[in-house]
Each structure stands twice: as structure tokens, then as C-alpha cells.
Amino acid sequence: MxxxxxxxxxxxxxxxxxxxxxxxxxxxxxxxxxxxxxxxxxxxxxxxxxxxxxxxxxxxxxxxxxLTQPAQKVSLIHSATIEPVKEDNGKYRVYPIFTFDPVRQWEYYKIELDPGCRYVSEAHGEEVEEYIVVTEGVLHLTLNNKQYTLSAGEAIRFKAANTHVYKNTTDSIAICQMIIHYQNA
Structure with a gap:
């Protein structure tokens, strides 16, 4: 850290x-x-x-x-070397895998939610979209007062212009991959 x-x-x-x-x-x-x-x-x-x-x-x-240094032309990422940013007493961990690229206008993260984790994410702006793929466990997501439950292998895309909530109500870790796309960045 x-x-x-x-x-x-x-x-x-x-x-x-x-x-x-x-x-x-x-x-x-x-x-x-x-x-x-x-x-x-x-x-x-x-x-x-x-x-x-x-x-x-x-x-x-x-x-x-x-959070990160400017990217090089070739980036080989070793996940063990990435320090997560933590929330909810360490139950919610964000690993910045590929940082923002102004040409492509996106960044890529690995997210881990321990059992019992609840993280409230503030709005990111009108032009921001999140793409999430659950790779392990179950993720409960609340968007605009609507609940979504995603299991391993399922994905969702949404505008991140409003507060949204990530939860893991199971007894196992939930892991997802996330792309945040900044349109017109």
C-alpha cells in the first residue's frame, strides 16, 4: 500500500x-x-x-x-505485485491492472469482495460506463433502486452516473473484472 x-x-x-x-x-x-x-x-x-x-x-x-505510473509501450502485469486499494475494512479490494489510456479512454480493474462486503460507489459522471464480468462467486449490484445478481460467467454494463452498490452476501469470495470507459474523455 x-x-x-x-x-x-x-x-x-x-x-x-x-x-x-x-x-x-x-x-x-x-x-x-x-x-x-x-x-x-x-x-x-x-x-x-x-x-x-x-x-x-x-x-x-x-x-x-x-494511482499508477504512466504506462510503457509493453506492459506485463504480475498480479502479485499490484497493491490493492481497500474499502469496507479491507473486504472490498480494487486492483488497478491497466490504468487509464487517453486514446482508448478506459481503465481495467480486478475487484474482490469478501463475504459480507458492501461497497457504495458514488456516481462517476454522465459519460462514464462500467463493464463488469464476474469470474468467481456471486455479485449483488444495485443500480437506480433495481437489484441485479450476477454469478460467475455473467456480465453487466451500465452508465455510472448514479450511486451504485456492490454486495457479496454469500459465504465465498466474489471476484470480478471491471472496465471503466470514459466516453469523450
């Missing part, structure tokens, strides 16, 4: 400076306190997934662009 925390701080400062923004302005755009933003930039804080989303949405950035 230390590497992710450090990279998040480096990237946040880089994006902020590149746009000529102060911490006060970023706090206003993101609804994250100036103190918290300063701690993140210095690598002193482990922000939640929700906080990272607030920053990404407020600055109109992809989630993964805040």
Missing part, C-alpha cells in the same frame, strides 16, 4: 501543478478537505476508495490515473 500511497501523492501534486491549482481550489472542486489533500500529496494518508473517486471526479480525471 505504501507504493500506491506514494504514487497517489505524486500524481495528485503533478495534476494540480499542471493545472495551476491551489490546494484550496482542489478542495473546492473535490469536496475533500485541504488538510486531507495536503496529507495525500505528502504521502501521509491512506485515503479511501470513495475519497480517491471524489478527487478523480472533481478534477475530471480517471481513478487509475491518480
Amino acid at each position: 505504501e507504493e500506491v500511497k506514494k504514487q497517489l501523492g505524486v500524481n495528485l501534486r503533478l495534476f494540480r501543478k499542471k493545472r495551476g491549482l491551489t490546494l484550496d481550489q482542489v478542495a473546492e472542486y473535490t469536496a475533500v478537505s485541504k488538510a486531507m489533500l495536503g496529507q495525500i500529496e505528502r504521502g501521509e494518508s491512506n485515503p479511501t476508495v470513495g475519497t480517491i473517486w471524489k478527487i478523480a471526479n472533481g478534477l475530471k480525471l480517471s481513478f487509475s490515473s491518480l
Whole structure:
């Protein structure tokens, strides 16, 4: 988690400076306190997934662009080397596999939900779509007050413009692969 925390701080400062923004302005755009933003930039804080989303949405950035180093021409990913971002006391884990690509306008994640996990994801914007494929277990997803249950091998696509909830109500881990597509990014 230390590497992710450090990279998040480096990237946040880089994006902020590149746009000529102060911490006060970023706090206003993101609804994250100036103190918290300063701690993140210095690598002193482990922000939640929700906080990272607030920053990404407020600055109109992809989630993964805040977490990872710029991609190389060939990327060989060893999943054991990827540090997850955790939520719900570690029951919800996000592994950024392929980070945002401005040409393709998408990013790719592996998501793990332990038994009893419930994660509320804030809206990501009008132009954002999520594509989810469940590879293991059962995922319960709530979108616009409608419940969806997906088992291994099933997939769903939806606009992520509203709050949505991921749950694992079973006794086994649920694992899914997720693509987040930023249309007109």
C-alpha cells in the first residue's frame, strides 16, 4: 500500500501543478478537505476508495490515473505485485491492472469482495460506463433502486452516473473484472 500511497501523492501534486491549482481550489472542486489533500500529496494518508473517486471526479480525471505510473509501450502485469486499494475494512479490494489510456479512454480493474462486503460507489459522471464480468462467486449490484445478481460467467454494463452498490452476501469470495470507459474523455 505504501507504493500506491506514494504514487497517489505524486500524481495528485503533478495534476494540480499542471493545472495551476491551489490546494484550496482542489478542495473546492473535490469536496475533500485541504488538510486531507495536503496529507495525500505528502504521502501521509491512506485515503479511501470513495475519497480517491471524489478527487478523480472533481478534477475530471480517471481513478487509475491518480494511482499508477504512466504506462510503457509493453506492459506485463504480475498480479502479485499490484497493491490493492481497500474499502469496507479491507473486504472490498480494487486492483488497478491497466490504468487509464487517453486514446482508448478506459481503465481495467480486478475487484474482490469478501463475504459480507458492501461497497457504495458514488456516481462517476454522465459519460462514464462500467463493464463488469464476474469470474468467481456471486455479485449483488444495485443500480437506480433495481437489484441485479450476477454469478460467475455473467456480465453487466451500465452508465455510472448514479450511486451504485456492490454486495457479496454469500459465504465465498466474489471476484470480478471491471472496465471503466470514459466516453469523450
